Amino acid sequence: MATIKAAILGFGTVGQGIYHILNEKREELKNKLGLELEVAKILVTDTSRERVPGTQHLMTDNMAEILEEDGLQVVFEAIVNEEPAYTYLKQAIENKCHVITANKVMFAKHGLKLQALAKEYGVFVGYEATTAGGVPVIKTMKNILLVNDVSRIQGILNGTSNYILTKMRAEGWAFEDALKEAQRLGYAEADPYNDVSGQDAFKKIMILSALAFGEQPDWDDVEVIGIDRISAEQVKLATEKGMRYRHVAEVEKREDGTIFAKVGPMLVDAEHPLYPVDDVNNAVALETNYIGTLSLVGPGAGMYPTASVMVEDYAEIIGKRAGFVVRI
Ligand SMILES: NC(=O)c1ccc[n+]([C@@H]2O[C@H](COP(=O)([O-])OP(=O)(O)OC[C@H]3O[C@@H](n4cnc5c(N)ncnc54)[C@H](OP(=O)(O)O)[C@@H]3O)[C@@H](O)[C@H]2O)c1
Incomplete structure (x- = not known):
């Protein structure tokens, strides 16, 4: 054998x-x-x-x-x-x-x-x-790219940040309290810097950029903003307006061929594919020329x-x- x-x-x-x-x-x-x-x-x-x-x-x-x-x-x-x-x-x-x-x-x-x-x-x-x-974004993208072009990718790529934003909205907690609970549940590391600063999501969107476009933007040109400055009051106001804060990593290929990426908090309304994605879940929305927008959602980490x-x-x-x- x-x-x-x-x-x-x-x-x-x-x-x-x-x-x-x-x-x-x-x-x-x-x-x-x-x-x-x-x-x-x-x-x-x-x-x-x-x-x-x-x-x-x-x-x-x-x-x-x-x-x-x-x-x-x-x-x-x-x-x-x-x-x-x-x-x-x-x-x-x-x-x-x-x-x-x-x-x-x-x-x-x-x-x-x-x-x-x-x-x-x-x-x-x-x-x-x-x-x-656990979200099969790489194999899905490889398949899609056989026929489609991907023009833009938006993702919730860090479960810890998404959990914190979810709890700030659903429970009215402050950022620090939601972070403590994420640490207690083992979602966030003892040093949560990479998660809440956006650095973890940044690395992942760069991997997706390489796959979708065969290249990455210059890392120094990418603005990376975390979620640690968002207040409970801002979250409450957004909720009253029917909006949600999501921490979104995105990359797009512009018409002039340049690659643009950024990572940071974004207010999205109920029409946006990332609006319903709560807790530690990750999600990726891919904009393609033939399929249209395709969204994948699932557990972003864990053994x-x-x-x-x-x-x-x-x-x-x-x-x-x-x-x-x-x-x-
Ligand atoms: N945890 C998740 O849910 C998750 C999800 C997606 C991706 N990842 C990625 O997967 C990787 C592993 O994550 P993890 O959570 O499994 O980490 P972990 O629990 O901290 O385990 C890391 C392991 O790597 C070993 N190690 C570290 N540096 C080493 C070196 N220089 N030479 C040999 N062994 C070394 C450690 O050895 P000792 O045991 O001797 O310390 C340990 O066994 C990371 O890159 C992480 O970003 C993790």
């Missing part, structure tokens, strides 16, 4: 989710496709802590050991920050491994380079999980939504090689 060997870089929320899903699907894969799936190695910084029972022997803190693994075919990346993630994925691609990442900070900056390198080496880069978690789209990327790779659609 053919064996597919995988490595997981990072064994926190997302890495563990991938491990659980791959394990749960192992028997099905064997029965349906005659494939044996093996998680051969897991990269962490601290190998002394057993996160999931029975995985201690797979842990390493040395990427070289992963690259030396005989017959390794796919690398799932769920670590944090630009480096060493970018270098590791470059090395994996040069080793002819498919790579699948959830790391938007790294991918926003290096995604186009990694995809060019992957093309050269004949491997696949999966990055559905970098943007809007299983994120890990599951990464495993879907993986199924797509196996399917491409097998010549048919594979349901893992």
Whole structure:
């Protein structure tokens, strides 16, 4: 029986989710496709802590050991920050491994380079999980772009900000109180800067820009405004006028060919596709020439939504090689 060997870089929320899903699907894969799936190695910084029972022997803190693994075919990346993630994925691609990442900070900056390198080496880069978690925006856009042009993308791309704005409206809370509740529920990090400042949404809209237009605007030209200056009073006034504050990341290709992007609070009325999107949900509205406006809504983060789209990327790779659609 053919064996597919995988490595997981990072064994926190997302890495563990991938491990659980791959394990749960192992028997099905064997029965349906005659494939044996093996998680051969897991990269962490601290190998002394057993996160999931029975995985201690797979842990390493040395990427070289992963690259030396005989017959390794796919690398799932769920670590944090630009480096060493970018270098590791470059090395994996040069080793002819498919790579699948959830790391938007790294991918926003290096995604186009990694995809060019992957093309050269004949491997696949999966990055559905970098943007809007469980919402299949990347694969939907790839499909749409086969025929349509996308002229503008507007998205609620940070669940924490959306939760805070929802609570400010529905409960009348101040920003600080809504943030505290988001932290208590585990939606916001102890340091919520990236979420509430708009930096997280900015990285994701840059990834979508690269996909839709093949390029990004100059990052220095993009205005990025967070939600921390919005008062409970402003939210109340908007509600009285039938409007809602949404934190929107958008990018558009203008008629002169320039790419324009911005991230910030926006007042939307009931006609707007992002108006009904509440709580931690993410949403993306795509303006296209033939379909018109298409909206996708769903969970933007979390262990299983994120890990599951990464495993879907993986199924797509196996399917491409097998010549048919594979349901893992
Ligand atoms: N959490 C979500 O819902 C979500 C959703 C979409 C995308 N993402 C993205 O997915 C990635 C992982 O997120 P997470 O929430 O799973 O993070 P996490 O829980 O903090 O886990 C990060 C893991 O990466 C390991 N790690 C960090 N730096 C490393 C390095 N230099 N070398 C080796 N291992 C390293 C850590 O090792 P130790 O365990 O030894 O510290 C840890 O196991 C991030 O890029 C994040 O932006 C997360």
